[in-house]
Each structure stands twice: as C-alpha cells, then as structure tokens.
Amino acid sequence: MLTHLDPSAKLRRSLSLPGHNLRTFGASELTKVLGEALLIPGVPERVPAPDRPLFEASLGPHLFHSYAGRTHPLLVRHLCRDLTAGQTLMDPFVGSGTVLVEGARLGLQTIGCDVSPLSLRLSRLKATPLPPSMQQTLLERAKSVSEASLERVKKRLSPPRNYDDPRFYPPHVYLELCGLRTEIARVCQQDAPLGEVLLLLFSALVVKASNQRSESSTASVERHIGKGMVSRWLLNKAEELVRLERAFWPADCKPLPPTLILGDARTVLQPSAGCKLALRSVDRVITSPPYLGTYDYLNHHLRRYAWLGIDPSPIERDEMAARRHRLPLGKRRQLHEADTWNWLSAMERLLKVGGQCVILVGDSVVDETLLDGAEPIERAAESTKLEVVAGASVERPHVVRTVEPLPPRREHLLCLIRRE
Ligand SMILES: C[S@@+](CC[C@H](N)C(=O)[O-])C[C@H]1O[C@@H](n2cnc3c(N)ncnc32)[C@H](O)[C@@H]1O
Incomplete structure (x- = not known):
C-alpha cells in the first residue's frame, strides 16, 4: 500500500x-x-x-x-x-x-x-449469481428451446425472419440458428430475465457457428457442423453455465x-x-x-450484435x-x-x-x-x-x-x- x-x-x-x-x-x-x-x-x-x-x-x-x-x-x-x-x-x-x-x-x-x-x-x-430456482428453470427451458429448434430442423421449417447476413454461415447452420433464435424470442416474451440468459448463451456460440475464424479474426474458415449441432450446443452451454455458477459462488x-x-x-x-x-x-x-x-x-462482436x-x-x-x-x-x-x-x-x-x-x-x-x-x-x-x-x-x-x-x-x- x-x-x-x-x-x-x-x-x-x-x-x-x-x-x-x-x-x-x-x-x-x-x-x-x-x-x-x-x-x-x-x-x-x-x-x-x-x-x-x-x-x-x-x-x-x-x-x-x-x-x-x-x-x-x-x-x-x-x-x-x-x-x-x-x-x-x-x-x-x-x-x-x-x-x-x-x-x-x-x-x-x-x-x-x-x-x-x-x-x-x-x-x-x-x-450476478443466478438464484437456484432460476438455474433449474434455465436448464428446463434450454432443453425445450433446443428440442423445438431440432423439430424445426427436422421439419425443414423456414425461419420467420432474417437476423444476420446468411453469407457468414454455412446455409444449413444459418437456418438452424434462425430457428433457435426464434424459439428464444418466444421465451423472451414470456420471461424476459430467462430469455436474456438464453440470448447470452446464444451469443457465446454464434462465432463458433459462423465462417469467421474467431472473434478477433475476420478470416473465413470452412467448418463442418452437422445438422442439429448448434441446438445441442445451446443446451450444453446452459449446463456449463449452471455448473460454473454452482462451483464458483459460495452457497450463501x-x-x-x-x-x-x-x-x-x-x-x-x-x-x-x-x-x-x-x-x-x-x-x-x-x-x-x-x-x-x-x-x-x-x-469482434458484429455477428453477435446482429x-x-x-x-x-x-x-x-x-x-x-x-x-x-x-x-x-x-x-x-x-x-x-x-x-x-x-x-x-x-x-x-x-x-x-x-x-x-x-x-x-x-x-x-x-x-x-x-x-x-x-x-x-x-x-x-x-x-x-x-x-x-x-x-x-x-x-x-x-x-x-x-x-x-x-x-x-x-x-x-x-x-x-x-x-x-
Ligand atoms: C481491453 S477491453 C476490456 C476487457 C475487460 N477488462 C475484460 O476482462 O473483459 C476494452 C473495452 O473497452 C471498451 N471501449 C472501447 N472504447 C470505449 C469507450 N470510448 N468508452 C467505454 N468503453 C470503451 C471496449 O468495448 C472493450 O470492451
């Protein structure tokens, strides 16, 4: 000192x-x-x-x-x-x-x-630690969002709107991201704080789903992302966040x-x-x-902002x-x-x-x-x-x-x- x-x-x-x-x-x-x-x-x-x-x-x-x-x-x-x-x-x-x-x-x-x-x-x-009840709800909603998005993929539903420029993504990944984002929008309408967490989970995975090499490099890379993968990533991210929170914040x-x-x-x-x-x-x-x-x-964050x-x-x-x-x-x-x-x-x-x-x-x-x-x-x-x-x-x-x-x-x- x-x-x-x-x-x-x-x-x-x-x-x-x-x-x-x-x-x-x-x-x-x-x-x-x-x-x-x-x-x-x-x-x-x-x-x-x-x-x-x-x-x-x-x-x-x-x-x-x-x-x-x-x-x-x-x-x-x-x-x-x-x-x-x-x-x-x-x-x-x-x-x-x-x-x-x-x-x-x-x-x-x-x-x-x-x-x-x-x-x-x-x-x-x-x-801000997520309260335990919200952690549980997050896991449940991330699961239902991920499942609804997988259903969209299966039924080949076209997205109701565009969110970003499709050129930045493999075509099937872009469609899946739009479907996933649409399902999150539904949660935002019903439960804004929970929707916000889901949006940030989405933000955490979007660069990895794009053709951009990394957030600090706009160079293009070819990624091999199977159908349904980004929907599963969202659920994995939710599970990861809850696990990290439980491990980090003291109970009281x-x-x-x-x-x-x-x-x-x-x-x-x-x-x-x-x-x-x-x-x-x-x-x-x-x-x-x-x-x-x-x-x-x-x-760095243009994809996320979109x-x-x-x-x-x-x-x-x-x-x-x-x-x-x-x-x-x-x-x-x-x-x-x-x-x-x-x-x-x-x-x-x-x-x-x-x-x-x-x-x-x-x-x-x-x-x-x-x-x-x-x-x-x-x-x-x-x-x-x-x-x-x-x-x-x-x-x-x-x-x-x-x-x-x-x-x-x-x-x-x-x-x-x-x-x-
Ligand atoms: C080196 S980063 C900070 C990283 C931070 N310490 C962390 O651990 O994540 C610098 C930050 O400054 C922000 N920034 C740039 N210009 C700014 C400005 N004029 N006013 C406020 N923030 C600004 C950027 O958006 C960026 O988030």
Whole structure:
C-alpha cells in the first residue's frame, strides 16, 4: 500500500525473469503486487479432466463466453485482495465483466462502464449469481428451446425472419440458428430475465457457428457442423453455465448488483453528461483500456450484435483507439493522449483521496512503430491529481508479435494514487 512509499520511487529497475523480463519502478509494496500479478501464468486452454472441478470452482463465470482482449481473472483477484466488503470497485472499460465478477465475489459495490451494450449485458449476467430456482428453470427451458429448434430442423421449417447476413454461415447452420433464435424470442416474451440468459448463451456460440475464424479474426474458415449441432450446443452451454455458477459462488453469497453505465468513458462519466456517481465515492479503479491500434471491438462482436439486435453505430462512433481508425501516426498518438486524459480525469473525480487506479495496458505496433502503452497514461496523469506511484511490465510477445529490429511488446501495470 501507499504507506510504504519507496524513496527510490519512479526509478526504473529491471528484474530479469526468464521469458518475462519483469521491470518495475516505484513504491516497493505496490511494485511487488503489480509484478506478482503480471507473472500469474495464463489460463490454460485445456485442463486435464481430474483438475477440471478445481479449475471451474476457481474461475466459474469467467469461463463462460469468449471476449478477445479480456483481462486475466487471477490478475484482477490479486489486485483486489486487500479490498473489503462494502468498498467500491470500478472499471470504466468493463468488457466482459472480469473486474466486476471479482468485486462481486468479495461483496464489493461494483461499477462498470462500456461503449458496448453486449459488454454490459454480459457483465450483469456474470457478476450476478443466478438464484437456484432460476438455474433449474434455465436448464428446463434450454432443453425445450433446443428440442423445438431440432423439430424445426427436422421439419425443414423456414425461419420467420432474417437476423444476420446468411453469407457468414454455412446455409444449413444459418437456418438452424434462425430457428433457435426464434424459439428464444418466444421465451423472451414470456420471461424476459430467462430469455436474456438464453440470448447470452446464444451469443457465446454464434462465432463458433459462423465462417469467421474467431472473434478477433475476420478470416473465413470452412467448418463442418452437422445438422442439429448448434441446438445441442445451446443446451450444453446452459449446463456449463449452471455448473460454473454452482462451483464458483459460495452457497450463501448475495453480491450487490453491479451499477452499469452504457456509453463513452471519455464523456459519460462526467457530471456534465448527467453522471450520477458521487464525487470521491470509488475506492479502487482496476481497468484495461483499449490498447492503441490493437483490437477492433466493434468487429469482434458484429455477428453477435446482429443476432442480439444491438445497434452498432454508437460503438462505431465512440470506440477508442481501434485498429480500424486510419489516421497518420502523429495524429493518432495525439488523439490517444487526449482520450486518455478524458477518461483519467473522470477517474480523478470519482476516486476517493488515497484511492488507487490500477491500469493494465499493452504496447502496440502501429505503422511498424512500437508504441509504449504506459507513456500516454503517465503523460496524461501529469495534469491530474492522479500520481503514478508504481509500475511493472513484462514481455508479452504473443499478443502482437514484433519483428526485429523492434523489441518485444510489453504489457504494463501502472498504479496511480488520487492525491488531495
Ligand atoms: C481491453 S477491453 C476490456 C476487457 C475487460 N477488462 C475484460 O476482462 O473483459 C476494452 C473495452 O473497452 C471498451 N471501449 C472501447 N472504447 C470505449 C469507450 N470510448 N468508452 C467505454 N468503453 C470503451 C471496449 O468495448 C472493450 O470492451
């Protein structure tokens, strides 16, 4: 914590660890925590069957629904470990809700903001345990929806409407998805909260059912998906979600419902935009803003937006730092620094004095130039009451592979403290 400020704060040290090359600077206690968080091994893609129950109990809803660029849940857990029930934790770029799930588990009041309605819907689902009665109903309704969809496949019923552009799917899969989605729409009319869970289960499987290689790659792949398979996937997903929830949330756990704010974190969190969050009400911010020019969150989720009826235009307009923004490098950097200042100044207003703002950010490669992800934050913070007191970074070459002569790309964790 801050009380242990190291006199050598800001002096950058390099601590070489094989394969990571951890570098730290700043207050010793904090740098230790940041360094430990960055060195937590990644979530494995495959887990041997005997280890699966322990794995699922540890990560629970984090394992439901992919979301490119999400933060490692155990990294967030490490950064939250000194927080206590009732305190307030905020993530202005909440994405798939990793920070909120961890906060909810600790009994914290959580606040998330994102420009994408999908992100908020997913965060709400993941950070709010389903009551046991609803888990049971979900399993029953997922089964009946899946069966009704299989009946449609058998009878070759044509869908009552189009949801997405059929070119993105094998023809029979598209028809089946439309039928499945139609059956879910019926549930939404009868029981909106349950319908919402089914829609998010659908969202979790739709990219895998399309010709798109993955959410972060629009390259086309040929998939071999048998008739009836996507209907069965929906039921499997429901069973998986219930299993993960039961394993993760303690039986008597009643987390506080998250506060979710839709919009552009550069503006929507300011009182001038009608933000109702109280001045100096947040104990900690943990966030991972978009890395400059690295991802296109809009494009990642276009298939999902189509099926969920989400209008992508506000996201197209307001997404920050996206790869698709074609601007000269200098202009891009300038804009990014202004963007960074805008959302950071909102955090300055909301954080309690002494509160921490912990930011995970990566270097990026734009126009063959390696850009340090930490620099814009450090510069923007200079004209706020947020002081950069500690930082750590490691090499993460796998996200954006750089080629000689560029050095390996790094990921940084910075801790800023709200000063008086
Ligand atoms: C790196 S991701 C966050 C991932 C998150 N930590 C998680 O674990 O899922 C960045 C998020 O910022 C959101 N975003 C981009 N521009 C935004 C803006 N101007 N205001 C609010 N959110 C924005 C994207 O939609 C995306 O969900």
